[in-house]
Amino acid sequence: MNLDTLLPNLGEWLRGTGPESDVVVSTRIRLARNLADYPFTGRATPAQKTEIVSRVKEAISRVELPFKLDYHDVPSMPVLDRQFLVERQLISRELAAVLEGPRGVAFDAKESASVMVNEEDHLRLQVLRSGFALDDAWSDIDKLDDSLESRLAYAFHTQFGYLTACPTNVGTGLRGSVMLHLPALGLTKQIDKVFRALQKINLAVRGLHGEGSRAFGDLYQISNQVTLGKSEQKILGEIKEVILTILQYERQARAVLLKERRQAEQDRVARALGTLGSATMITAEETMELLSVVRLGIHLRLIDDVPATAVNQLFIQTQAAHLQKLVGHPLDGEERNAARAKYLKARLRELGSQR
Amino acid sequence: MKCQRCPKQATLHITEVLGDERFEEVHLCEDCAKKYLYEPQQKKNAKQGVTATSEVEEDTPAGARCPSCGMTFLEFRNHGRFGCAHDYDAFKPDLLPLMESVHGDTKHAGKIPRRAPRTATTQAELAQLRHRLQTLIDEEKYEEAARTRDRIKELETS
Numbered sequence: 001m002n003l004d005t006l007l008p009n010l011g012e013w014l015r016g017t018g019p020e021s022d023v024v025v026s027t028r029i030r031l032a033r034n035l036a037d038y039p040f041t042g043r044a045t046p047a048q049k050t051e052i053v054s055r056v057k058e059a060i061s062r063v064e065l066p067f068k069l070d071y072h073d074v075p076s077m078p079v080l081d082r083q084f085l086v087e088r089q090l091i092s093r094e095l096a097a098v099l100e101g102p103r104g105v106a107f108d109a110k111e112s113a114s115v116m117v118n119e120e121d122h123l124r125l126q127v128l129r130s131g132f133a134l135d136d137a138w139s140d141i142d143k144l145d146d147s148l149e150s151r152l153a154y155a156f157h158t159q160f161g162y163l164t165a166c167p168t169n170v171g172t173g174l175r176g177s178v179m180l181h182l183p184a185l186g187l188t189k190q191i192d193k194v195f196r197a198l199q200k201i202n203l204a205v206r207g208l209h210g211e212g213s214r215a216f217g218d219l220y221q222i223s224n225q226v227t228l229g230k231s232e233q234k235i236l237g238e239i240k241e242v243i244l245t246i247l248q249y250e251r252q253a254r255a256v257l258l259k260e261r262r263q264a265e266q267d268r269v270a271r272a273l274g275t276l277g278s279a280t281m282i283t284a285e286e287t288m289e290l291l292s293v294v295r296l297g298i299h300l301r302l303i304d305d306v307p308a309t310a311v312n313q314l315f316i317q318t319q320a321a322h323l324q325k326l327v328g329h330p331l332d333g334e335e336r337n338a339a340r341a342k343y344l345k346a347r348l349r350e351l352g353s354q355r
Numbered sequence: 356m357k358c359q360r361c362p363k364q365a366t367l368h369i370t371e372v373l374g375d376e377r378f379e380e381v382h383l384c385e386d387c388a389k390k391y392l393y394e395p396q397q398k399k400n401a402k403q404g405v406t407a408t409s410e411v412e413e414d415t416p417a418g419a420r421c422p423s424c425g426m427t428f429l430e431f432r433n434h435g436r437f438g439c440a441h442d443y444d445a446f447k448p449d450l451l452p453l454m455e456s457v458h459g460d461t462k463h464a465g466k467i468p469r470r471a472p473r474t475a476t477t478q479a480e481l482a483q484l485r486h487r488l489q490t491l492i493d494e495e496k497y498e499e500a501a502r503t504r505d506r507i508k509e510l511e512t513s
Binding site: 034036037038039040042043093094098120142145146149150153154155156157158159160161162163164165166167168170171172174204205206207226227228229230231232234235 | 435436437439440462465466511
C-alpha cells in the first residue's frame with residue numbers, strides 16, 4: 001500500500017461522526033502484549049527483533065477479521081512518511097523516531113485498527129473509533145487480541161496478568177483514551193472542573209498526541225492510569241462515567257455561552273474563519289486554535305455552511321507532514337506556514353463557492 | 356517548549372491534580388515523561404509512610420538478579436523497564452509494594468488468554484530445555500544437544 005493513497009482520507013478518528021461527536025472527537029483503546037519466548041524489546045538483540053517481526057507478521061496475515069491488516073516496515077520508511085503516520089495516530093513518536101532496529105506497524109485501510117511491532121512492548125494493539133465508543137472499540141480490540149493470541153504465545157502471569165516492559169501497563173495492558181473538544185470549558189475558565197472530576201479515579205489528561213501545550217485547539221485526551229487489579233470492563237466503565245460528567249459540564253458551558261454572549265461568539269467564529277481564509281502565513285498552532293473556534297461555532301449552530309468534517313479535514317491536512325505530502329516536496333518552517341495559509345485559503349474558498 | 360529535565364523538546368504536558376483545587380503543570384519530553392509517570396506514585400507513598408522502595412536500597416544494594424536476562428532490581432529501578440517476562444518472578448517480593456503504589460492492587464482481574472494453561476507448562480518446559488541445551492553444548496555432548504534442539508523446535512511450532 002502506498003501511503004499517499006491515505007492522504008485524501010480522513011481516517012477513522014477524524015470522521016467527525018459517532019456518539020456525542022459534538023464534544024467527543026474520538027475513542028482509542030490500546031493493548032500492550034509481549035511474546036513469551038523473547039526478552040522485552042528494550043533488551044532484545046536485532047536478530048531477536050527480526051524473529052519477533054516475522055512471527056507477528058505471520059500471525060497478522062492469518063487473522064480472521066472483517067478487515068485486512070497491511071504491514072509496513074518502519075526502518076526502511078522515509079522520515080516524512082513516519083511523521084505522516086504519527087499525525088494520523090497510527091504509530092507513536094517513539095516507533096517513528098526514537099526506537100531502533102527491526103520494527104513496524106500493520107493497519108487496515110480504514111485506519112481503525114493498528115498493531116505496532118517492537119515498540120516498548122513487542123505488540124501494541126490499537127483500535128480507533130470516531131466519537132464516544134468505548135464498548136465498540138473494546139469489542140473490536142478484544143477480537144483482534146484473541147485472534148493474534150491463538151497464533152502467538154503471550155507472556156502471561158497468573159498473578160500479574162499480561163506482562164509488559166513497564167510496570168505501569170501490567171495486568172490488562174489496557175489504555176483507554178477519549179479525545180474531547182472542550183472549548184467552552186476553556187473559554188469560561190472552568191476547565192479545572194474537569195481535573196477535579198478526574199481526581200476521583202486517577203485518570204490522566206494530555207494534549208493531542210503530546211503536540212503543543214495542553215490547551216492547543218482545546219483538545220484533551222482522558223485516559224486510565226491503573227491497569228492492574230481491575231477488569232477491562234471496570235476500567236472502561238470508570239472512564240465512561242467521568243467522560244459523561246465532563247460532557248455535561250461542557251454542554252452546560254456551551255448553553256451559557258449561547259445565552260449570555262451569542263453575539264460575541266458569532267463574531268469570534270466569523271473572525272476565526274476570516275483569519276483562516278485570508279492569512280498568508282499561519283502556524284499549525286494558530287490553525288488549531290482557530291479551527292477549534294470554528295468547530296464550536298458549528299456545534300452551537302452559529303454557522304451552518306461549514307460541515308464538521310471539513311474542519312477535521314483542515315485540521316489533519318495542515319499538520320506538518322500532511323502539508324509536505326500535499327505539496328509534494330519538503331518545506332522548512334517558514335515555507336510550511338506559507339503553504340498552510342495557501343491551502344487553507346483555497347479550501348475555504350472552495351467551501352464558500354459550494355454555499 | 357523545552358523538556359524540564361533534559362534539552363529535548365517537551366511533547367507531553369501533564370497536569371497533576373494535587374487536591375484542593377491545586378494543580379501543577381509539568382512539561383516533559385516523551386522519555387522523561389515515561390519515567391515521571393511512575394515516579395510521583397512513589398513520592399505520594401513516601402508521604403504516607405510506605406517505604407517499600409527505600410527498604411530495598413538498604414537491604415540489598417543491587418537487589419535480586421533475573422536468572423533469565425541478567426537484569427538486577429536496581430537496574431530496573433533506574434530504567435523503569437523490565438528486561439524480560441521472568442523479571443516479574445525474580446523481583447516479585449520487591450514488586451508487590453511497587454504494584455500496590457502504582458495500581459493500588461497486586462492481582463490481575465482481567466482477561467486471561469484462552470490457551471494460557473497449556474502454554475504455561477510448555478513455556479516452563481521450553482525454558483528448561485533451553486537451559487539444558489546450553490549445558491550440553493558446554494559439555495560437548497553434541498548428539499544429545501541435537502535431540503534437545505529438535506524437541507525445542509517441536510514445542511515452538513506446536
